């Protein structure tokens with residue numbers, strides 16, 4: 001198995017929305033905000049090469065929407081989706097599988113683009129099967145007022161029409177050494193990948209635990225549809241991760257790519273924080 005982590009882009013999001021009911025006096029000490037109360041977060045994607053598959057986890061925003069849409073996103077920095085892949089040696093055509101943790105715009109938008117020179121859309125990874133949980137696909141297809149800004153038709157419908165959609169029903173091994181957990185608190189059918197590399201397990205925490213600041217059970221995003229479910233799902237995965245010494249990989253944390261865990265009087269918290277390349281360098285056979 002080969003692994004690569006890269007940052008598609010940074011973007012800005014309202015700090016209050018990222019930390020729900022936690023007062024700014026508390027969260028701003030661990031995750032600083034700018035004068036507009038915005039915080040900078042990343043869009044890290046993981047590429048897993050295993051058993052003949054080249055798997056990309058999540059694809060960032062893409063670039064289909066208009067200037068008005070992106071005015072409040074403040075995309076900046078990062079390597080870009082196709083450039084980031086190129087820098088680790090892959091072309092779009094090499095990707096055999098795209099695993100979409102869920103269908104919110106910042107996670108799936110990059111796998112569909114506008115056709116150049118004509119109207120309509122095309123898939124960015126033409127040879128890839130796109131894996132989405134059935135629960136998320138059905139939920140997003142109906143849509144709802146709370147998530148209407150996040151589930152965008154132009155991101156989702158073309159995936160269904162491509163004939164390259166695999167709906168994932170159960171928590172299972174999707175590929176050798178690559179399994180998923182289903183979560184329902186952030187949005188129904190959020191898939192959290194667990195990757196077994198050498199003798200270690202990585203958890204790509206996605207929107208279940210977007211940053212290290214979200215390790216406390218009650219520090220959750222107000223984007224979550226059902227907070228109590230998020231708390232239980234975090235508790236379960238953190239307890240399992242602590243017991244089995246899993247390594248967490250953060251999609252959205254501007255400072256921290258990976259951490260190990262320890263029990264503290266306040267609950268499970270980060271023990272050591274390190275970069276993904278440090279993890280790869282230290283991973284034993």
Ligand SMILES: [Zn+2]
Nearest residue numbers: 102104186207
């Ligand atoms: Zn989300």
